[in-house]
Structures are given as structure tokens and as C-alpha cells.
Amino acid sequence: MKISKAVITAAGPDHQHLPLQTLVSSSGDTKTVLSLLLDEAFNAGIESIGIVIAPGTQHDFKSAVNGHLEKVTFIEQTESLGFGHAVLIASDFVGSDSFLLLVGDHLYLSSQESSCMRQLIEVASQENCPVSAVQATHESLLPYYGVVGGKRVSGNPRLYEVETILEKPSPTEAEQSLIVPGLRAGNYLCFFGMHVLTPSFMEELARSSVDSSGRLPLTPSLDANAQNERYLALELEGRRFNIGEPYGLLRANLGMALAGPKRDKIMASIIELIAATR
Amino acid sequence: MLLDLITSEDALVRDQPLESACASLDKKSLLQECSQLDQFRRKSENLYDRVRALFFLAAIHRYHLPKKLSGEATGSIPFSGYEDLLERRFEKAIDTFLAGQDSQGASDAISSSLASAYHQLAFQTLADQVRKSVRTVRGNQWMFRMGHPANQPLRIRPELLEEESHLFPVLRELTPVRMDLTHSAWSDIFFLGMDYPEGARVINVSIDLAVHGRDDTPTPPVEAYFRVIDKPVLKLTSIDLKATAEIESLAEVFDFAKDYLGLLKAAVIASGIVPPGIEGSGESLADLLEQIVGPGHGIEIISSVNNIPKGSRLAVSTNLLAALISACMRATGQTKSLTGPLAENERRLVLARAILGEWIGGSGGGWQDSGGVWPGIKIIEGEIAGETDSEQGVSRGRLMPKHRVFDQDEIPTSSREALQNSLILVHGGMASNVGPILEMVTEKYLLRSSEEWAGRSTALSLLDKVLDALKQGDIKRLGALTTENFRGPLQTIIPWATNHFTETLIERAEAEFGDDFWGFWMLGGMSGGGMGFIVNPTRKAEALGRLQEIMLETKRELENALPFAMDPVVYDFQINQHGTFGDLLKGENSILPPGYYQLSVAELLRAKPETLSACERAELDQFANACRQDPRFTNSVQSLFDTLIPRIEEDQSEQGSLKELLKIHGFDSKQHEAIRRDLREGRIGLSQNRLPANTHIEDVLPEEITDFSQTSPSQDLQQLGQSALENGEVAVITLAAGVGSRWTQGAGVCKALHPFSKFSGRHRTFIETHLAKSRKRGNECGTSVPHIFTTSYLTNPPTQEFLNLQENYQYPGPLYLSPGRSVGQRMIPTERDLRFAWEEMPQQTLDKQQQKMRQSSRAALIGWARSSGEASDYTDNLPLQCLHPVGHFFEVPNLLLNGTLKSLLEERPQLKTLMLHNIDTLGADLDPGILGHHLQSKAGLSFEVITRRLEDRGGGLARVNKNLQLLEGLALPHEEAEFDLSYYNSMTTWIDLDQLLALFELERSDILADDQKKITSGIRKIASRLPTYITLKDVKKRWGHGQEDIFPVTQFEKLWGDLTAMPETQSKFLVVPRLRGQQLKNPAQLDSWLRDGSAEHIESLCQWD
Structure with missing residues (x-):
């Protein structure tokens, strides 16, 4: 399986400006969130990216892509009809290819040489099936994520066979159907905001129906896909920053800075700041 | 082996x-x-x-x-x-x-x-x-891990936050109760189901209920309401118990017995809103609520069981717990749908949480009790633990049973209707404690006692037959089967499943309806409360009315003998086809039951208007509109007025009758005030009952006692005693003035009249049993034995009435009732005494959760004592429950004062010896050998003692500073001293009449002349030399619909055994066999009493006709 396309969703009413925020990268450059995402994706072997945006935001997005404009396609979601809908309208862009799905309000920091996106793409190419990036997450954060239940693939401690996926489950539901053997008690595999999806998933998504609020969610189609074909989850060696959370951008900025060459300087500043405040 | x-x-x-x-x-x-x-x-x-x-x-x-x-x-x-x-x-x-x-x-x-x-x-x-x-259980574990508000993963469902005109939507859960159509032979006890899953089976029916004659039509009786409020508190309200509280701290949520809201608190905890793991964390409830509902918001939960009386045996409280948990789980996204019925996996989770809630609340029902969560008729069965179950390798069965709901093909509508048309559900009104019964069942099951094991197998086979009859719609057969079950296996396993009240009801129902009475059916733990009568459908309408009358009439006859919590009621019922069901009330429809507003609006009206929140103002508006427009609120304004203004007149009239009673029964107000003063000033009290710490306590020496426990008295002694009996020189005094506080936990009924056990095929009272022994001895010696029952203000009229009704059980000899001549008024205990009893005295620590409940309840009772006024008169109960007898010492002097002894001497001038014993010492009889020994010894008083067992607490035979006497438990300088004493006082005393009179400085002629002045003076002299003990007794206060509270009250007493400390009484001590001397203090003893041969022994002493 070759993965050369990516889709970034950035049209949600509460999230559409988040990719445009700027921060200082690990290497010390000031960049937008979107630009950092694009850098990582192209470095991981992606050749073209479709960005799903809200109407009227294209101008701002164009100025935020930082030199990648020719490899980017903007797709307008005219109505805010859910995450699933945002992905579905990228169907023409992805065509019959498998693709990498990203969300515009997350940043990633790998703890190994290979970036988070590259780790995911490599596994998906190797296993020739859809793969979602996941992270073991404490149950107190269940209200924020899609959660995967399954079992470990033998021989690879970070790879899981997906059996069930639920969106923002209650801890009770999670304990009943999402426990993954081998994880610490009270921890679940939560989505990392990064998936490699296949054409069959897009077919499944096209067949699925909207929920009671008229929106098309993504998770039920992912769950249905898991029932129909081999679907894996990969626990990545890296960290995710959700810049949509309160202080999310600050945390992302600090995370990036502390992973770069200016680590000591940043640490000293933080300590100074702590000492100066009560 | x-x-x-x-x-x-x-x-x-x-x-x-x-x-x-x-x-x-x-x-x-x-x-x-x-x-x-x-x-x-x-x-x-x-x-x-x-x-x-x-x-x-x-x-x-x-x-x-x-x-x-x-x-x-x-x-x-x-x-x-x-x-x-x-x-x-x-x-x-x-x-x-x-x-x-x-x-x-x-x-x-x-x-x-x-x-x-x-x-x-x-x-x-x-x-x-x-x-x-x-x-x-999966789905419960996370709640034990969560220890900080920031880790709370539950969030309120957004639909519940959509307020309209400051009114948040109300989530309502309606839940039926359950009846067990087969009576499961108690196989739904968790311990049984987990060891013998094949044998754990019940047919469980979800039903709607109405109290016949009070309510219009049957509805799901259990209601739970959940809504968001604009205050960061947890507001809990029980409409039936008229209790409401705004809880602001986590510690208060875990304080179950502080108020009547324990069940609601258990639901809040078991549903994960305040998870058990957070107990003791010291964190803030407001922070936790903020995490779930958002800043500045809180949760309100309301319960109602539509005044269905307690003790219905329909698992009302477990289903209420399940309804509350279900509402809380729906509201926090733990179920798929916010409204409608629950899915099967969700019902199972509610069951698991209800079990958890019952454990947290320190109570415990059977595993079928949450049956109302499921719809219609179902079979619930134990399940063998599988490989992935946590029970694997520990127990054969799983904790949770499996439920299979019967569809219309298996049990057609016609059968369901036939059941509804024939079955009459009732609450007989009896208050019963099934806890000991469940322990007995478990023990007998695990011991495989042969008869009981056979009974269990029969009950199991009857279940299949009942199910078959139900499928066929053959209700007549079903009635015959449930009766067979009740008469056969159930009573084989637990003879105490039935009682005299139930037997009388069945007898009268049979007499009334003849062949149209198709059967009796026992619900739940034991009979007397919730029961079923099955009749020919053509006579059901008539039977509804007649059964009510029969039950009421029977209750009136027996209410002094058996503990009733309320008047009996008859229910209307119908099978519920939904199980628990949720709906969302929005905007104008978000109205709560009228009873809720009697509590909440009264509070709001008392508050300053400027302190009311927007929601509270909106609620007042809503209530005002409902009063104008909603027919359910027709009398609400009047009721609210009653709530706001207490009814003083009624209280005054009750006080009036208490004063009357005190006057009639010889209340000594001067002595009462002196005791109160001494109590308040700390001169008397529980700790002052004790002898000084340096008192030397030793066990009796072998030469100081005569031991008849292993060998019988000699032939000569037997002959001596036999002659005295033949000459009519002996009479029996049975002490029956007390109310047997331990027997009914302070219910205030006459223990003497309690038909406690079956002998020769029917239930017999204590009185009948004692008379049967005297009858037998009288017949054997050819001279009838005079028998005296001492009574008190509480026991005299009912005992008299009862004996008249029974025509004195055709007792051939003289039979006297000796009325009491003194009475005390109970007082609110002092905090000092409560703390001494609960903190200083050795106590049986309870199981962890129950112990927490007890501590919480005791803290509340100490608060009650403080706020009600320590050592002030206890008046907040029925007048008779505010009085107390003043100790059994006075019961013999009363014979002298009230003319009973005079009558006896006139009838039997040759009378020389009295045998005095407690009402519950069933083995005490006129044994000629022991009598002979007493006569030969020339003792003034011969006391019978028995060897001590662990349960025999309360003093014993001791050498106190070298003087041999009976030492009361209250007077022991320290607890340990009792364990050095080999013998326990059975209270049975042989009295030399002339020596006793001499002790009071009296002669027979004084008695015959009824010289009251001399008699009173003699008694006073002796009484003043006896110690006065302060004691705490439990007293029940009944209220609402079958509700009961137990309060500790202070009273004083002088005790008979203390006469042994006076050398002039010439007291001697005999060791008698245990079967003769043991006492029945508590109904929980009955089963072992039956099993260890005691009952058989008593039967051998009796002649019933």
C-alpha cells in the first residue's frame, strides 16, 4: 500500500482558526500549526494534501502553508455537518487511494528519530490495511476522545487488532467493551488524531447515516470498518498536543521548545517565572 | 471422615x-x-x-x-x-x-x-x-479507582442542560416493583446462588401497584427524578420520608444514617456520580459537580414510592435504588438512550450497581430484587462461572444471575390476565426482621441438613410446576402449588416462615371463601407482611374487601402479642410490560410530584427572597401555576399551609393522655425529679452503676453451690418436694411485666402473649406454655398449682383481655394477674451515658459498611439527645411507649401491695413456697427434686444458675469482697470480671414465703389484713437498700407508612437478684441443667433452640389440655 495523499480537517466552527496559530518549533523557527503539520507530512513521504476548510477562510490558510501551496488542495465544507462529513467531501481528492487523515488542531512530537506520521505510514504500508494512531490514555480523559478496544498483535507490542471503537464512551462502557489486555488498569487506547484510511472506509462512510442532530460522525464508520476488514491501531512513540484544549497552544509550544536545542534556556525561564510568581 | x-x-x-x-x-x-x-x-x-x-x-x-x-x-x-x-x-x-x-x-x-x-x-x-x-464486575471497577474530582470521567448529557425559562429539564424514571411467584426457597441469597447456581431459580414478575381504596389505578410505584440545578450542591429529597437536604461536602454524601436519605446517597455513589473511590479524599463536592455538570451547577435527585408501605416484600427499596441508579446513569451518559426502556446489558449493569449500592448502604437484598428493572414475567437463574468470570476458581456460580423474559407465546396474555384476576396482594402489617432467617437458610444449606435439603429439592421441582400452571393459565392449580410450597418445603427449611397471624388469616380466608379460596402464597423472606391470596376470579371483587376486613380484625386481636408496624392493606396490581422506563419532562411539563413541593416550597418561602436563585424563583412560579391549573395539585396549598404551621393541638392532647397514664399507674414525680437531677449532675448514670474498681470479684467455690446439672436430686429430696406439691404448698410466679425489649426491639408488645413456636401442631404463647407445665405438674400430684403472672401498666390490660378470650386456656388451678403498682417515665439519655454505652462498653464491631452506618446513626442520636434536652422527659411517642416498668424487684412486693398474695393465701392457706421465674425461662418447672432440696436447705431464697456460655452476658454468681451473691452485669466493675464467673443467673428462684415476709418485717396476718401502711413501709425499707440502676433501652417510634425508628431512652430499675447481697435473705444457689435454665431473649435464638433439643424438652414438660 502506498500512501501519498493526506487530508487535514480544519473546518469545525470551534477549530477553524487553530491551525493558523503560530508557535516556535523545536528548531527555533516561528511557524503556524498548519505549516508544522504540512512539514511533517511531506517529510513522511506525502505528496499532496487536501485541507478541508470553512467557507471564507481560504485566504488565511493560503498564507499559513509556508511554501507548500502548490502541493495543497483546499476543499470547502459549506455547512458544518460533522467530522465524518468533512472527510467525506474529500472523496474526490483522495479518489481510490489510501490516505493519511489528520486533524488541524493537533501537533505531534516524536520521541524517536522517525516522526509520528512516518511511523504510522510505515506500519500501514507494511500491514496493507487501515491503521489509526492511538495513545494509552487515563480514563479521566475519555470524554474527549474516540477509544479503541482490541487485542495486541503478537510479535509487535505497539500494534493492536481493533475490535470496537466508541466515541467519547462513559467509563462504564469503556470498562465493559474497550479493555485492552496489557494496559495499566484505568487506561485505554485513545485516538491520536491521525489515521491511515482506505477506499473501503470511504465507501463505508458514504453509506453511513447522520445522527439525531443531523451530523455525520466519523467513529461509527470506523467501527463498521473494523467489523468488515482488518483494522489496526498503532501506539506511537511520541506525544500529541491538542491545541484546542485550554492552554493547549502553550503546552504545545513548551513541548516543542523543550525538545529542541534551547531546552536549558527555556527551563531556566520557566524556573524564573515560577520563582517570581506566588 | x-x-x-x-x-x-x-x-x-x-x-x-x-x-x-x-x-x-x-x-x-x-x-x-x-x-x-x-x-x-x-x-x-x-x-x-x-x-x-x-x-x-x-x-x-x-x-x-x-x-x-x-x-x-x-x-x-x-x-x-x-x-x-x-x-x-x-x-x-x-x-x-x-x-x-x-x-x-x-x-x-x-x-x-x-x-x-x-x-x-x-x-x-x-x-x-x-x-x-x-x-x-466490569463497569463497576473504575469507580473504585477514581479519587480526585479532576479524574471524574462522567459528564452530564447535554439535553439536561437545555434550560427553558430557568427551568432545567427533569429526567423521570418509572420503575415497577417485583413479586416472586414461586417463593424461591430463599435461593436468591447470593451465597446460595454462588455455590449452587443450578438450585437458584425464581419466577419474578414486574408489577404496577395501587393501594386498594386509596389510589385510582395501578402505576409503576417507584419514581426517581433527576435534574440539574443552578447551585453547586447535591440536593436530595425523599418525598415519602419527607426528608430533604442540600449536601455540600463529600463526607456528607458518605454519611448514610445521618438522615433518611441513605438510599439516595447510595444511588449517587453506586452510579459513579460520587464514586466510592473518592471517599475520604478530602476533596470538594463542588469541584466534582463542576466536572460533571459545569461551573456553578449541581444535581437534584428526588425519590418517591407513592407511599407504598415498608415491608411489602415486593423489594420496593431495592427497585427504588435501581430506579435512582438508572436515572443517574442515563443522565451521565452511561446508557445509550436518555429515555425509554433500557437495553439488556444496561439492565444488568443497573443490577450490578444496585448490588453495589446495597453493600455501600450496609443493607442487602437477594439477587432477584432488582427484577422491576426488567419487563413482564421472567425466570431468573443462577449461572455457572465461566473461564473469563472473576468468580472462576472461587465459586461455582457467578454473582449475577441471568434473566430470561417470557414472551407472549410462552405465557399468553390470557394467562397473565387470569393471574391478575385471581391474585390478591396484601400487606398484613407485621414488622419483621428477615436478616436472621436468611442466615439460617444459608447455614442449613451449607450443612446439607437432611430434611431441609429434601425441602429445597421439592421447592425446586414445584417451581417447574408453577411455571407450567402459569403457562396453561391454570391459576387454581397455581394456588394449590404455592400453598403446597408454603406448607411443605418452606416451613421445613424455616419453620419461622409462618406465624400465628398468617395461619389465622389463612384459616379465616378458607372459612370465608370455601372452595373459591384457591391458595396462599408467601412473598419474600417471611410471612405476616407481603402475602398473596388466590381466589376464584368470580369472587375477587368481594375478596378484596373481605380480606381487608379479616386482616384488620385479626390484627386487632393480636396486636398486643405480635409486632405490627401498621394496619394491613390490600393492593391492586397489574403486570408491567416495560420494566424501568425513562422520559424527559421539559419546560412547563418539568413539574415534579405535588409531595415534593410540600417540602421544597416550604423551604423557599422561609428563605429571604433576595437569596433565591433564578431556578428557585422559576420553581415557585411553576408551583403557583400548577396549584391553579393542575388537578393533581388541588389540595397543595392547604397541605403547604399545614407544613408551614405545625399542629400543636394534637401534641397537647397526647401529652394529656400521658399525664393521665402517669397518674393512674402510681408515678412518683418526686423520685423522678430527683433521678433527673442526679442524672444531669452526673451522680448517677451507666458508669455509676458499676461497683468501685477495687472491688474484689472471684468465682464461686465448689462447696458454696449444689450442682444438679449432671446428677438429679436424691429420691428423698424428690419425695419431699412431691409431698409439698401434693399438699398444695407451692405456687408459680411468672414475671411478665416487662415488654421484652430485645424480643421486638422495643415494639412495646407483650412478650408473654407472643405465639412464638408451634407445639403439638399449633403456635403457643409463652403464657400457654407456662400454664401447660403447671397443668402437668398439678395433674401428676393431684393438686392444681396456683399460677401468677405479674404484669405492668403495659401488659396488664392486654394480658387480661387475652386470657379472657382464651378462657384462661382452661387452666384448672387458680390463675392470677398481679398488676404493677409503680411506673417510671422514660427520659432522653444523656450524651455521657450514650457515649459510655457505645464507646466505653465492649461492643460487637459490625461488618465494615454496617459499622459505618451504625457510627453515623449513633452520631445522629447523640445530636438528637443534645437537641432534645438531656435527661428531659421522653414524650415524642405514643404515651404508653413513654413509660417504663421499674425493674423486676418490684414484681414480688407488688403481690403484697395489690392483694394478689392475700387472695392466694385465702385460697391456699397452706402455701409455703413460691417458684419465681422469667417469662422467657421456658424450662423452669416445679421439679420435685429441686423443690425438695430448697425445702431441706431451709434457704430463704434458692436461686438457680446455669453454666455460662458466650451468649450468657449480664453478670453471674460471684464472691464480691468474699460475699457470695448474684452480681448484675450493670454493676461489674469491669467487663473482664464476668469471664471469671462460671455461672449465669437464670433468675428462677424458690422463695420461702414466710422468710420473705419476715424480710419485709411482715407476717401472714398483715397480708391477710391488707395492712397497706405496714406493707409499704416494709417494702420501702428493703427497696432503699437495693441499688438503683440506670439503663438504656430501645424504643420504637412508628410513623408514615410502616416506617420505624429506634431511639435509646433512659430508665431506671431495681433488680431482684440484688436481694442476694443481703445476708438476712438466706440465699442459696443451685446449678441446674442448661435446658432448665436457659432463656429465650431474641427470636433469632429460636432456630437453634429448636435444633438443639430444647423445644423437644419443653414439650415433654407440658400438658396442653
Whole structure:
């Protein structure tokens, strides 16, 4: 399986400006969130990216892509009809290819040489099936994520066979159907905001129906896909920053800075700041 | 050998009864078997093997070994082992008692201690396992991990935050209750289901209910309401119990017995809103609520059971707990849908949470009790633990049973209607405590007692027949089967499942309806409360009315003998087809039941208007509109007015009648005020009852007693006694003035009139049993025996009325009732005495959650005592419940004062000896040998004592500073002293009449002349030399619909045994066999009393006609 396309969703009413925020990268450059995402994706072997945006935001997005404009396609979601809908309208862009799905309000920091996106793409190419990036997450954060239940693939401690996926489950539901053997008690595999999806998933998504609020969610189609074909989850060696959370951008900025060459300087500043405040 | 009964692969060997296996073993072999069993239970990893071994050991030490110990030393119980037992250190207690057995040899005393320790350890082991299983149910575990508000993963569903005009939507849960159509032979006890899943089966029907004549049509009786409020508090309201509270701290949520909101609190915890893991974290409830509902917001939960009386045996409280949990789970996204019925997996989760909630609340029902969550008619069965279950390797069965709901093809509508058209559900009104019954069932099951085991098998086969009859719609057959079940297996397993009230009702229903009475059906733990009568449908309408009348009439006849919590009621019911069901009330429709506003609006009106929140203002508006427009709110304004203005007049009239009573019964107000003053100033009280700490207490010397426990009195003595009996020189005095506080936990009924057990085919009262013994002795010696029952203000009129009704049981001899001549008024206890009783005196520590409940309830009672005024008069109850008898010392002087002795002497001038005994000392009879000994010894008073067992608490025979006397438990300088005393006072006393009169400085002529002045003066002199004890007694206050509260009250008493401290009484002491001297203080003793041969012995002493 070759993965050369990516889709970034950035049209949600509460999230559409988040990719445009700027921060200082690990290497010390000031960049937008979107630009950092694009850098990582192209470095991981992606050749073209479709960005799903809200109407009227294209101008701002164009100025935020930082030199990648020719490899980017903007797709307008005219109505805010859910995450699933945002992905579905990228169907023409992805065509019959498998693709990498990203969300515009997350940043990633790998703890190994290979970036988070590259780790995911490599596994998906190797296993020739859809793969979602996941992270073991404490149950107190269940209200924020899609959660995967399954079992470990033998021989690879970070790879899981997906059996069930639920969106923002209650801890009770999670304990009943999402426990993954081998994880610490009270921890679940939560989505990392990064998936490699296949054409069959897009077919499944096209067949699925909207929920009671008229929106098309993504998770039920992912769950249905898991029932129909081999679907894996990969626990990545890296960290995710959700810049949509309160202080999310600050945390992302600090995370990036502390992973770069200016680590000591940043640490000293933080300590100074702590000492100066009560 | 006995180990085979536990470990054998062969079910035939395993199911052998213990009693037959023990029958052929002598003392040495039994002790060897005990040693092997004890070693086995310490090593075995299988839970049920361990528990069976523990029950075997308890039974051997309780029933089998004592019979083989005649001629052994009396034995003493090591106090440190007793302390360990109280503190629930069972293993250590067992080791201490076993070491005692090794050093002193086997004895009745040590065996009684070991029996108790093994028994308690067995139940503790079982309870621990159930709790462990509840915690490990998937879906429950996370709640035990969560310890900080920031970790709370639950969020309120957004629909509940959509307010309209400051009114948040109300989530309403309507839940039916359940009835068990077969009576499961108690197979829904968790311990049974987990060991014998194949035998745990019930047919459980969800029903809507209405009180016949009060409510219009049957509706789901259980209602739970949930809504968001604009205050960061947890507001809980129980409409039926008229209790409401705004809870602001986590500690308060876990304080269950503080108020009547324990069940609601348990639901909040078991649903995960305030998860059990956060208890004791010191965190803020507001922070936790903010995490769930958002800043500045809180949660309100309201419960209602539409005034369905308590004790209905329809599992109202468990289904209410389930309804509350269900509403909380829906509201926090733990179920798929916010409204409508629940999915099967969600129902199972509600069941698991309800089990958890019951454990947290320190109560516990059966596993079928949440049956109302499911729809219609279903079979609930135990399930064998599978490989992935947490019970695997621990118990054979799973904690949670499986439910299969019958569809219309299996049980057609016509059958369901036929059942509805014939069955009449009632609440007989009796208050009963089923806890001891459930323990008995468990123990008998694990011992495989032969008759009971056969009974269980029969009950199981009857279930299939009942189900078949139900499918066929053959309700007549169904009635015959449920009756067969009640008459056969249920009473074989637990004879106490029936009682005189129930038997009378059945008899009268049969007489009234003849062939149209199709059967009786017992619901739940025991009869007397919730019951069913099955009649020909053509007579159902008539039967609804007549049964109500019959029950009421029967209750009126027996209400002084048996504890009733309320007047009987008849229900209308229909089968519920939905199970628990949720709906969302929005905007104008978000109205709560009228009863809610009686509590909440009254509070809002008392508050300053400027302090009301927007929601509270909106609620006042909503209520005002409802009062104008909603017919359900027709009388709401008047009721609200009543709530706001207490009804003073009624209280005054009750006080009036209390004053009257005090006057009639010879209340001494001067003495009362003196006691109050002394109490308040700390001169008297529980701690002052005790003798000084330096008092020297020793056990009696062998030469100071005469021992008839092993050998009978000589032929000469028997002849001497027999002659006295033949000459009519002896009379019996039965003390029946007390109300048997321990018998009914302060219900205030006459213990003497309680038909406590069946003898010769029917229930007999204590009075009838004592008369039957006197009748037999009288017939044997050819002279009728005069029999006197002493009574008090409370027991005299009902006893008189009862004996008239029974025509004195055709007793051939003189029969007197001696009315009491003195009465005290109960007082609110002092905090000092409550703390002394609960904190200083050794107490049986309860199981963890129950202990927490007890501590919480005691803290509330100390608060009650403080706020009501320590040592002030206790008046907040029925007037008769505010009085107390002043101790059994006065019951003999009363005979002198009230003319009873005069009448007796006139009738029997030759009278020389009186045998006095307690109403509950059933074995006391006019034994000629013992009488002969008393006569020969020339003693003024001969007291009978028995060897001590663990349960015999309350003093004993002691040398106090070298003087031999009966020492009351209240007077012991320290608890440990009692454990050095070998003998316990049975209270049975042989009295030399002339010596007694001389003690009071009287002669027979004074009595015959009824010289009141001289008699009173003589009694006063002696009474003033006896110590006055302050005691705490429990008294029940009944209110609402079958609700009962128990309060401790202070009273004082002078006790008969203290006469032994006066040298001039010439007291002597005899050791008598246990069967003669043991007392029945508590109904929970009845079963072992029946099993250990005591009942058989009593029967042998009686002649009923």
C-alpha cells in the first residue's frame, strides 16, 4: 500500500482558526500549526494534501502553508455537518487511494528519530490495511476522545487488532467493551488524531447515516470498518498536543521548545517565572 | 471422615447431612474431626470448601459436642478471645479459644465461643467474597479507582442542560416493583446462588401497584427524578420520608444514617456520580459537580414510592435504588438512550450497581430484587462461572444471575390476565426482621441438613410446576402449588416462615371463601407482611374487601402479642410490560410530584427572597401555576399551609393522655425529679452503676453451690418436694411485666402473649406454655398449682383481655394477674451515658459498611439527645411507649401491695413456697427434686444458675469482697470480671414465703389484713437498700407508612437478684441443667433452640389440655 495523499480537517466552527496559530518549533523557527503539520507530512513521504476548510477562510490558510501551496488542495465544507462529513467531501481528492487523515488542531512530537506520521505510514504500508494512531490514555480523559478496544498483535507490542471503537464512551462502557489486555488498569487506547484510511472506509462512510442532530460522525464508520476488514491501531512513540484544549497552544509550544536545542534556556525561564510568581 | 463431606467428588457423599455423620462419633472422635476440619479450612484455597468447613465446625461446637461433654469441667472463656471476637479478629479469637481448649480441656463454655467465632467467620468470608465480586464486575471497577474530582470521567448529557425559562429539564424514571411467584426457597441469597447456581431459580414478575381504596389505578410505584440545578450542591429529597437536604461536602454524601436519605446517597455513589473511590479524599463536592455538570451547577435527585408501605416484600427499596441508579446513569451518559426502556446489558449493569449500592448502604437484598428493572414475567437463574468470570476458581456460580423474559407465546396474555384476576396482594402489617432467617437458610444449606435439603429439592421441582400452571393459565392449580410450597418445603427449611397471624388469616380466608379460596402464597423472606391470596376470579371483587376486613380484625386481636408496624392493606396490581422506563419532562411539563413541593416550597418561602436563585424563583412560579391549573395539585396549598404551621393541638392532647397514664399507674414525680437531677449532675448514670474498681470479684467455690446439672436430686429430696406439691404448698410466679425489649426491639408488645413456636401442631404463647407445665405438674400430684403472672401498666390490660378470650386456656388451678403498682417515665439519655454505652462498653464491631452506618446513626442520636434536652422527659411517642416498668424487684412486693398474695393465701392457706421465674425461662418447672432440696436447705431464697456460655452476658454468681451473691452485669466493675464467673443467673428462684415476709418485717396476718401502711413501709425499707440502676433501652417510634425508628431512652430499675447481697435473705444457689435454665431473649435464638433439643424438652414438660 502506498500512501501519498493526506487530508487535514480544519473546518469545525470551534477549530477553524487553530491551525493558523503560530508557535516556535523545536528548531527555533516561528511557524503556524498548519505549516508544522504540512512539514511533517511531506517529510513522511506525502505528496499532496487536501485541507478541508470553512467557507471564507481560504485566504488565511493560503498564507499559513509556508511554501507548500502548490502541493495543497483546499476543499470547502459549506455547512458544518460533522467530522465524518468533512472527510467525506474529500472523496474526490483522495479518489481510490489510501490516505493519511489528520486533524488541524493537533501537533505531534516524536520521541524517536522517525516522526509520528512516518511511523504510522510505515506500519500501514507494511500491514496493507487501515491503521489509526492511538495513545494509552487515563480514563479521566475519555470524554474527549474516540477509544479503541482490541487485542495486541503478537510479535509487535505497539500494534493492536481493533475490535470496537466508541466515541467519547462513559467509563462504564469503556470498562465493559474497550479493555485492552496489557494496559495499566484505568487506561485505554485513545485516538491520536491521525489515521491511515482506505477506499473501503470511504465507501463505508458514504453509506453511513447522520445522527439525531443531523451530523455525520466519523467513529461509527470506523467501527463498521473494523467489523468488515482488518483494522489496526498503532501506539506511537511520541506525544500529541491538542491545541484546542485550554492552554493547549502553550503546552504545545513548551513541548516543542523543550525538545529542541534551547531546552536549558527555556527551563531556566520557566524556573524564573515560577520563582517570581506566588 | 467429615472432610469427605466437603471434598468428595461424589455428590451423594458431598450432600450427606452433617448431623447423621456426627451421630455415631464420641467426644474424642468429634474433637479429632474438629482438628482436621480446622487445619483443612486454614489451607484450602476453595472459598466454599473453607466456608463449609467453618459451618461444620460451628455446628459441631454448637449442637453435637455439647451433648457429649457431660461430666466435663465447667470451663471458662478467655476474655482476650472474646475481645478479639468483638473486634472481628475471628482468626485470632479462634486461636485463643483453641488454646483454651487445649489447656482446660473441652467444655461447653469454650465450645459456645468457638461456635460463635466459626459462625461469624463463615459469614464474614461469604460477605467478603460477594463484595469482592461486586467490585470486580466490569463497569463497576473504575469507580473504585477514581479519587480526585479532576479524574471524574462522567459528564452530564447535554439535553439536561437545555434550560427553558430557568427551568432545567427533569429526567423521570418509572420503575415497577417485583413479586416472586414461586417463593424461591430463599435461593436468591447470593451465597446460595454462588455455590449452587443450578438450585437458584425464581419466577419474578414486574408489577404496577395501587393501594386498594386509596389510589385510582395501578402505576409503576417507584419514581426517581433527576435534574440539574443552578447551585453547586447535591440536593436530595425523599418525598415519602419527607426528608430533604442540600449536601455540600463529600463526607456528607458518605454519611448514610445521618438522615433518611441513605438510599439516595447510595444511588449517587453506586452510579459513579460520587464514586466510592473518592471517599475520604478530602476533596470538594463542588469541584466534582463542576466536572460533571459545569461551573456553578449541581444535581437534584428526588425519590418517591407513592407511599407504598415498608415491608411489602415486593423489594420496593431495592427497585427504588435501581430506579435512582438508572436515572443517574442515563443522565451521565452511561446508557445509550436518555429515555425509554433500557437495553439488556444496561439492565444488568443497573443490577450490578444496585448490588453495589446495597453493600455501600450496609443493607442487602437477594439477587432477584432488582427484577422491576426488567419487563413482564421472567425466570431468573443462577449461572455457572465461566473461564473469563472473576468468580472462576472461587465459586461455582457467578454473582449475577441471568434473566430470561417470557414472551407472549410462552405465557399468553390470557394467562397473565387470569393471574391478575385471581391474585390478591396484601400487606398484613407485621414488622419483621428477615436478616436472621436468611442466615439460617444459608447455614442449613451449607450443612446439607437432611430434611431441609429434601425441602429445597421439592421447592425446586414445584417451581417447574408453577411455571407450567402459569403457562396453561391454570391459576387454581397455581394456588394449590404455592400453598403446597408454603406448607411443605418452606416451613421445613424455616419453620419461622409462618406465624400465628398468617395461619389465622389463612384459616379465616378458607372459612370465608370455601372452595373459591384457591391458595396462599408467601412473598419474600417471611410471612405476616407481603402475602398473596388466590381466589376464584368470580369472587375477587368481594375478596378484596373481605380480606381487608379479616386482616384488620385479626390484627386487632393480636396486636398486643405480635409486632405490627401498621394496619394491613390490600393492593391492586397489574403486570408491567416495560420494566424501568425513562422520559424527559421539559419546560412547563418539568413539574415534579405535588409531595415534593410540600417540602421544597416550604423551604423557599422561609428563605429571604433576595437569596433565591433564578431556578428557585422559576420553581415557585411553576408551583403557583400548577396549584391553579393542575388537578393533581388541588389540595397543595392547604397541605403547604399545614407544613408551614405545625399542629400543636394534637401534641397537647397526647401529652394529656400521658399525664393521665402517669397518674393512674402510681408515678412518683418526686423520685423522678430527683433521678433527673442526679442524672444531669452526673451522680448517677451507666458508669455509676458499676461497683468501685477495687472491688474484689472471684468465682464461686465448689462447696458454696449444689450442682444438679449432671446428677438429679436424691429420691428423698424428690419425695419431699412431691409431698409439698401434693399438699398444695407451692405456687408459680411468672414475671411478665416487662415488654421484652430485645424480643421486638422495643415494639412495646407483650412478650408473654407472643405465639412464638408451634407445639403439638399449633403456635403457643409463652403464657400457654407456662400454664401447660403447671397443668402437668398439678395433674401428676393431684393438686392444681396456683399460677401468677405479674404484669405492668403495659401488659396488664392486654394480658387480661387475652386470657379472657382464651378462657384462661382452661387452666384448672387458680390463675392470677398481679398488676404493677409503680411506673417510671422514660427520659432522653444523656450524651455521657450514650457515649459510655457505645464507646466505653465492649461492643460487637459490625461488618465494615454496617459499622459505618451504625457510627453515623449513633452520631445522629447523640445530636438528637443534645437537641432534645438531656435527661428531659421522653414524650415524642405514643404515651404508653413513654413509660417504663421499674425493674423486676418490684414484681414480688407488688403481690403484697395489690392483694394478689392475700387472695392466694385465702385460697391456699397452706402455701409455703413460691417458684419465681422469667417469662422467657421456658424450662423452669416445679421439679420435685429441686423443690425438695430448697425445702431441706431451709434457704430463704434458692436461686438457680446455669453454666455460662458466650451468649450468657449480664453478670453471674460471684464472691464480691468474699460475699457470695448474684452480681448484675450493670454493676461489674469491669467487663473482664464476668469471664471469671462460671455461672449465669437464670433468675428462677424458690422463695420461702414466710422468710420473705419476715424480710419485709411482715407476717401472714398483715397480708391477710391488707395492712397497706405496714406493707409499704416494709417494702420501702428493703427497696432503699437495693441499688438503683440506670439503663438504656430501645424504643420504637412508628410513623408514615410502616416506617420505624429506634431511639435509646433512659430508665431506671431495681433488680431482684440484688436481694442476694443481703445476708438476712438466706440465699442459696443451685446449678441446674442448661435446658432448665436457659432463656429465650431474641427470636433469632429460636432456630437453634429448636435444633438443639430444647423445644423437644419443653414439650415433654407440658400438658396442653
